[in-house]
Amino acid sequence: MRTILFILQKEFLQVFRNRTMLPMILLMPVVQLLVLVNAATFELKSIDMAVLDSDRSLMSHELVSRFEGSPYFKLTHLLSQGAAEAALYDNSADVVLVIPGGFERTMVREGGAPVQLLINAIDGMAAGLIDLYAGNIIAEYGSDMALGGSGDSPAGFGGLSQPDETIGQGKPDRPGGLKPALSPIEVTHRFLFNPTLKYTIYMLPGILVILVTIVGMFLTAINIVREKEQGTIEQINATPILKYQFITGKLIPFLIIALFEFALGLLAAYLLFDMPVLGSLWLVFLITFAFLLVALGLGLLLSAISSNQQQVSFTIFFFLLLFILMSGIFTPTESMPEWAQRINIINPFKYYMRALRMILLKGAGIVDVTRDLLFLGIYGSIALGVAVWRYRKVRA
Amino acid sequence: MDSREVVIEARDMVKRFGSFTANDRLNFHVYRGEIFGLLGANGAGKTTALKILCGLSKPTSGEIRVAGYSVRHNPNQIKRNIGYMSQKFSLYEDLTILENIRFFAGIYGMRRREIRKRSATMLKKLGLEHAAGRLIADLPTGWRQKLAFSIAIFHDPQIVFLDEPTGGVDPITRRQFWEMIYEAASRGITVFVTTHYMDEAEYCDRVTIMTDGQIMAIGSPAELKSAYKAESIDEVFRMLARNIE
Numbered sequence: 001m002r003t004i005l006f007i008l009q010k011e012f013l014q015v016f017r018n019r020t021m022l023p024m025i026l027l028m029p030v031v032q033l034l035v036l037v038n039a040a041t042f043e044l045k046s047i048d049m050a051v052l053d054s055d056r057s058l059m060s061h062e063l064v065s066r067f068e069g070s071p072y073f074k075l076t077h078l079l080s081q082g083a084a085e086a087a088l089y090d091n092s093a094d095v096v097l098v099i100p101g102g103f104e105r106t107m108v109r110e111g112g113a114p115v116q117l118l119i120n121a122i123d124g125m126a127a128g129l130i131d132l133y134a135g136n137i138i139a140e141y142g143s144d145m146a147l148g149g150s151g152d153s154p155a156g157f158g159g160l161s162q163p164d165e166t167i168g169q170g171k172p173d174r175p176g177g178l179k180p181a182l183s184p185i186e187v188t189h190r191f192l193f194n195p196t197l198k199y200t201i202y203m204l205p206g207i208l209v210i211l212v213t214i215v216g217m218f219l220t221a222i223n224i225v226r227e228k229e230q231g232t233i234e235q236i237n238a239t240p241i242l243k244y245q246f247i248t249g250k251l252i253p254f255l256i257i258a259l260f261e262f263a264l265g266l267l268a269a270y271l272l273f274d275m276p277v278l279g280s281l282w283l284v285f286l287i288t289f290a291f292l293l294v295a296l297g298l299g300l301l302l303s304a305i306s307s308n309q310q311q312v313s314f315t316i317f318f319f320l321l322l323f324i325l326m327s328g329i330f331t332p333t334e335s336m337p338e339w340a341q342r343i344n345i346i347n348p349f350k351y352y353m354r355a356l357r358m359i360l361l362k363g364a365g366i367v368d369v370t371r372d373l374l375f376l377g378i379y380g381s382i383a384l385g386v387a388v389w390r391y392r393k394v395r396a
Numbered sequence: 397m398d399s400r401e402v403v404i405e406a407r408d409m410v411k412r413f414g415s416f417t418a419n420d421r422l423n424f425h426v427y428r429g430e431i432f433g434l435l436g437a438n439g440a441g442k443t444t445a446l447k448i449l450c451g452l453s454k455p456t457s458g459e460i461r462v463a464g465y466s467v468r469h470n471p472n473q474i475k476r477n478i479g480y481m482s483q484k485f486s487l488y489e490d491l492t493i494l495e496n497i498r499f500f501a502g503i504y505g506m507r508r509r510e511i512r513k514r515s516a517t518m519l520k521k522l523g524l525e526h527a528a529g530r531l532i533a534d535l536p537t538g539w540r541q542k543l544a545f546s547i548a549i550f551h552d553p554q555i556v557f558l559d560e561p562t563g564g565v566d567p568i569t570r571r572q573f574w575e576m577i578y579e580a581a582s583r584g585i586t587v588f589v590t591t592h593y594m595d596e597a598e599y600c601d602r603v604t605i606m607t608d609g610q611i612m613a614i615g616s617p618a619e620l621k622s623a624y625k626a627e628s629i630d631e632v633f634r635m636l637a638r639n640i641e
Contacts (some may be wrong), residue, residue, distance in 0.1 A: 006502030010491065231484035236449050238480035240472050241503050307610050394471055395453045 007249025057104035206329035278363030297383025433600035538569035
């Protein structure tokens, strides 16, 4: 125990003596939160829409003005089909709205008329949202027209393929939007846990997770590898220090720093972004502690088998990227293919992410996250155990 | 023939790295309190041998005992009883002199009060009492080297292992360094030192000369010189090296 205290004293001295370290520890969480939460958002604020109105009628003008009135769309007008394609190719438009000639006539005669949306779908997620937003506006327009009494308007459920929209026809699968009044089934929505669908609320816990992992994993791993590079580890290996003492002495300082970092990030999220903290703070820190055992254990393990900082940085990057992208921070894990979900069982981030969101946003209690807590605890013990085992005082 | 106590004993010590044999059946023993020099050119296998004796590297075969313990079975018991100064400078550069002393003495199990008392005496002897709070990074090489040695024997080990301790140090500091080694030996600490400076061999009680992983000669400097009818150890070494070719 005394030996561990001497190591702790030395580690803290080194951390706080490092001039780049302190600002990093204090500034990183705030900067990351400020930048990422605002930048990494799926909400589309200004969609560039090009309009090709071949009808130029009162009704087509009315439809276009609906888009002009929307805060999401920025409109430009085009004159030819060629210009529409060009706009998509050179990225000056995210979506082209094509209103064919004879639109008004067909609307009046048949109570519905086709329009076309050409959407740049390189970013599939954004394309889906554009389709959704635009579809809602068109559907709303269609139902207003129908109510406005343009005569007979049978609301059939035409099997038209997206993104061709047929005004006047209800789309039963349109989530969150206004349905044409004539739809036989009326759906009412209530969004729970994040009623205003604020993206930041969803992202904040994720950013916090990334934050503590980077700090915890990198600092620990790089610290040990630096001792290898400078040769001081050999000096330590020549002393009667025991393996577990060494690993514990390296683990505790960074565990404390990472927990502090997490607290700082949580406070910033709470104060700056009104992030709800519905569950118990104790539970939040308990699950974070369990997760950190895993993250630091992996960091220690990787540093035990690497011989320099480049090696260990690359390996950590590899795992972090994989783990983070598959964690559910950005995309729901449920939408991953079956095999990926099965692999993901070993992803500690998945468990932590789910538990943290549940505790913070839904106020989940310990019973709800027992499974995650248990898993992280076991995972952490294994990682640390292997790290101690793999750390070699005597070279073969 | 000798009643003195043996503290290091190597019998048929072999270390192979793949097909390369770094130590080829080394046999030697070191008595308590003597200064034992391991001489050889770079790559002769000196550092490999020293690391095996310190319990930092496993021998491929052979029976090796240090301070009464087998390197194979009780490396940690050995580590409790030795001091080690590696070839690569290895104090923490971002810690002060006093912090380095405290850390290393601490992990050897010394009490804080004892550490405080002894570090004061030690720094005074080195003439560094005013520099106790300076970072190692700010110290000149000569000071660092002397400090590293003082820290290696701070916990009063039975044996201290020095791996080319005077590499890259000016002649005056080298002289002072050897005075420190003598002082440690007079306190009863056995000194095991590797070097490729042949003149330093003259300072040792006994030396062994290694070439290509094998021991070519062993004895006191005077014995070796008379056996090879040479003026200096340097000459002995050159004769042995020529034999090899």
